[in-house]
Amino acid sequence: MTTMTPVVLNKDSMIIAREQDVVPFRNRVKEHAVRIGMSLLNQTKLITGASELVRNMLKYGKGGIGMIEILSKGRDNGIRLIFADNGPGIPDIQKAMTDGFTTGKSMGLGLPGTKRLMNEFDIKSEVGKGTTITVIKWKNG
Amino acid sequence: MKNEAIKIFQKKKSNILEKWMTLQLQDEGLREDLISNEDLRIQSEELLSSFISTLSDANIEHVSIDDFEAVKDILSSISISRAKQGYSPRETGNFVLTLKEALLNTLSEEMKDPEALYKQSMFINKIMDNFAINTFETFIKGREDVIYRQTDEITQISTPVIRVWDGILALPIIGTLDSARTQVVMESLLQEIVETGSNIAILDISGVPAVDSLVAQHLIKTVAATRLMGAECIISGIRPEIAQTVVHLGIDLSQIITKSTLASALKTAFTILKLEVNKKQIVKHH
Numbered sequence: 219m220t221t222m223t224p225v226v227l228n229k230d231s232m233i234i235a236r237e238q239d240v241v242p243f244r245n246r247v248k249e250h251a252v253r254i255g256m257s258l259l260n261q262t263k264l265i266t267g268a269s270e271l272v273r274n275m276l277k278y279g280k281g282g283i284g285m286i287e288i289l290s291k292g293r294d295n296g297i298r299l300i301f302a303d304n305g306p307g308i309p310d311i312q313k314a315m316t317d318g319f320t321t322g323k324s325m326g327l328g329l330p331g332t333k334r335l336m337n338e339f340d341i342k343s344e345v346g347k348g349t350t351i352t353v354i355k356w357k358n359g
Numbered sequence: 360m361k362n363e364a365i366k367i368f369q370k371k372k373s374n375i376l377e378k379w380m381t382l383q384l385q386d387e388g389l390r391e392d393l394i395s396n397e398d399l400r401i402q403s404e405e406l407l408s409s410f411i412s413t414l415s416d417a418n419i420e421h422v423s424i425d426d427f428e429a430v431k432d433i434l435s436s437i438s439i440s441r442a443k444q445g446y447s448p449r450e451t452g453n454f455v456l457t458l459k460e461a462l463l464n465t466l467s468e469e470m471k472d473p474e475a476l477y478k479q480s481m482f483i484n485k486i487m488d489n490f491a492i493n494t495f496e497t498f499i500k501g502r503e504d505v506i507y508r509q510t511d512e513i514t515q516i517s518t519p520v521i522r523v524w525d526g527i528l529a530l531p532i533i534g535t536l537d538s539a540r541t542q543v544v545m546e547s548l549l550q551e552i553v554e555t556g557s558n559i560a561i562l563d564i565s566g567v568p569a570v571d572s573l574v575a576q577h578l579i580k581t582v583a584a585t586r587l588m589g590a591e592c593i594i595s596g597i598r599p600e601i602a603q604t605v606v607h608l609g610i611d612l613s614q615i616i617t618k619s620t621l622a623s624a625l626k627t628a629f630t631i632l633k634l635e636v637n638k639k640q641i642v643k644h645h
Contacts, residue, residue, distance in 0.1 A: 238510065241535055244569065262569060262600040266608065269571040317609055327572040331608035 224291040224298075224354075231285040234301075240272050243284050247299065250286055254295040256357045264297060264355040267332040271301045271351055274328050278321075279305030279349055289354065296337070296356035307345040315341070362419050364479040367469045368411045368462070375461050376400075376407055382457040386450075394444075406433050407458070419482050427486070434490055435497040442501025451498050452491060459487035518544050520551040527628045528557045529621065531596075533566030541577035545584055552590050559628045560585050563621050565596030575610045582615050591616070591631060595624035 230250065232243050247268045251261045268284075275282045282303030289296045308314045315333065320326035333339040338354035368375065380400060394402075409430045418426040434455065441451045462483050470476040518540070523529045528551055530544065548560055562581065567574065578594060585592040595618040597605075605612065618624040629636060 237537060238507070240537070248568075259600045259603060262604050263607065266569045266571050266604045269569050269573075270608075273571070273573055325572045325576050325610065327609045331572060331610075334607045334609065335604065 222291055224289040224296070226287050226298075227290050227295075228288040229285065230287075231283055233281075234272055234275055234284050235281040237276060240269065240276070243272055244269055247286055247297065250288060250297055251355075254288060254297070254357055256297070256355070260355060260357065260359065263335040264299075267335040267353060267355070268299055270328040270332045271299070271353070275301050275303045275305075275349075277324075278308075279303030282348070291356075294356050294358055296354055296359065298352065298354045300350065300352045302348065302350045304348040307347055307349055308341075308343040309345050311341055311343055362414075362416050362479075363470065363475065364466060364483065365411075365414045365416070365419060367466060368414065371465050371469065372407065372411060375465050376404055378461040378464060379403055379407065379458050382460055383454065386453055386457070402437055403454075403458075406430065406437070409433055410458075419479075419486070427490075430490070431493055434494055438494045438498040439501040439504075442498045443505060448495065448498060451494060455487065455490050455494050459483065459491075462487070518547055520547050522551075522555060522557070523561070523625065524628070524634075526555075526557050526632055527559045527561065527625070528552065528555065529561045529563060529625075531563045531566060531621075535569070536567060536574045536577045538573075538577070541581065545581050548581065549584060549588055552585065552588050557590060559591050559593065559631060561593045561595055561621065561624045561628065563596040563624070564594060564601075565598070565621070567596075567601075570601050570605055570610075572608060572610060575605065575608075575612065579612070579615065593618060593624045593627060595619070595621045 228250075230246065232239070232246060234240075234243060244265045248261060248265050251264055256264070272284060275284070280303065282301060282305070285300040285302070287298040287300070289298050313319055315330050316326075317330045318326040329341070332353065335355075336353040337356050337359040338352075340352040341349070342351075343349040380403060383399065383403070384396070410427075413427055413430055415426070437454065438451050441454075463480055466479055466483065467476060470479065513534075518530065518532065521529045521531070528548070530548055532544065534540070536544070544562075548562075551557070552560065562578065564570070564578070570578075582592040582594070593616045594612075597617050597619055616624075616627065618627060
């Protein structure tokens with residue numbers, strides 16, 4: 219069961235270029251989460267995580283693309299969010315994933331906190347090229 | 360050797376303007392309530408003069424948009440002002456599209472050679488299409504400005520400070536708390552604390568859909584500022600799912616008094632102020 223790859227049922231994407239895009243993106247994530255019948259708690263975790271990552275992308279990556287995918291794996295449904303930017307990249311991912319570490323003035327909880335809120339979390343970054351973060355939240359996860 | 364089309368335009372300028380005006384006035388969508396015929400004529404004439412005087416042998420064949428900067432400026436200011444006045448995109452687009460019609464119409468009347476006519480018409484088409492695209496871009500930008508302004512206005516009206524009791528203020532926050540919003544909330548709260556001499560402020564976040572680390576940070580800052588003013592701040596309206604999410608995210612709100620409902624926050628406020636609210640005892644005499 220664990221090796222089963224999820225099937226993408228539906229795709230959606232949105233360009234994130236300014237702070238005004240955060241709430242519309244979050245609302246769209248919520249719409250999809252409601253449609254697959256995600257519980258209120260998981261919905262809240264998902265949109266809070268989405269909020270962190272979108273804000274990160276705006277602040278450090280100068281905006282990018284937010285993709286929403288509806289997944290189906292076995293009997294479970296879920297939502298995958300992919301955030302891709304062409305920003306400066308993260309030199310030390312391990313450090314960035316540490317609680318309390320920040321290069322800005324924030325709390326330094328965005329990346330590690332989001333990892334705790336999601337079921338799956340993947341980060342790929344290349345200095346000078348950009349960062350791509352992929353997260354999955356299962357409906358019953 | 361000067362381009363034939365340019366010569367025709369220069370010679371027939373007033374004729375073109377008349378045709379253009381007729382086409383614009385014919386349009387059923389013309390908003391006579393928004394612009395008088397006189398103003399429309401002035402706008403049209405300004406644009407046409409600028410356009411014809413900018414046309415040259417070089418730029419008519421190879422549309423170089425930089426040459427038409429002046430024309431575009433006029434067009435942009437017209438479409439932005441129209442967007443703000445509430446014109447529909449069709450009405451705004453018609454302004455430049457009817458000019459194209461008038462220009463092509465004049466060319467076909469004046470030029471006898473079909474091949475040359477076709478060639479010149481294509482040039483004009485290309486230039487005017489460029490203008491049309493530009494018009495839509497600026498029109499949409501004008502509309503976006505309207506939306507941004509409304510967003511600001513909504514931020515202002517949706518942060519009222521309510522005096523719920525003598526010495527107790529309540530601030531229901533609805534929507535998301537971004538930096539700009541926090542600034543407004545903080546300013547109006549601190550101002551009100553001074554004006555009313557209140558000791559306690561209750562920030563109710565029942566209407567905040569998600570508390571991420573940025574929102575939490577703003578809440579903590581607001582509480583800290585309130586404390587500096589000598590008042591205590593209680594955060595209420597923390598829903599169960601928000602509480603669990605905040606914990607997973609790793610945000611520490613333990614230094615702040617938090618309550619699940621506004622009612623329990625008010626109760627805490629009463630306790631702090633040593634107030635007691637009791638049901639009236641009715642003493643019965645026998």
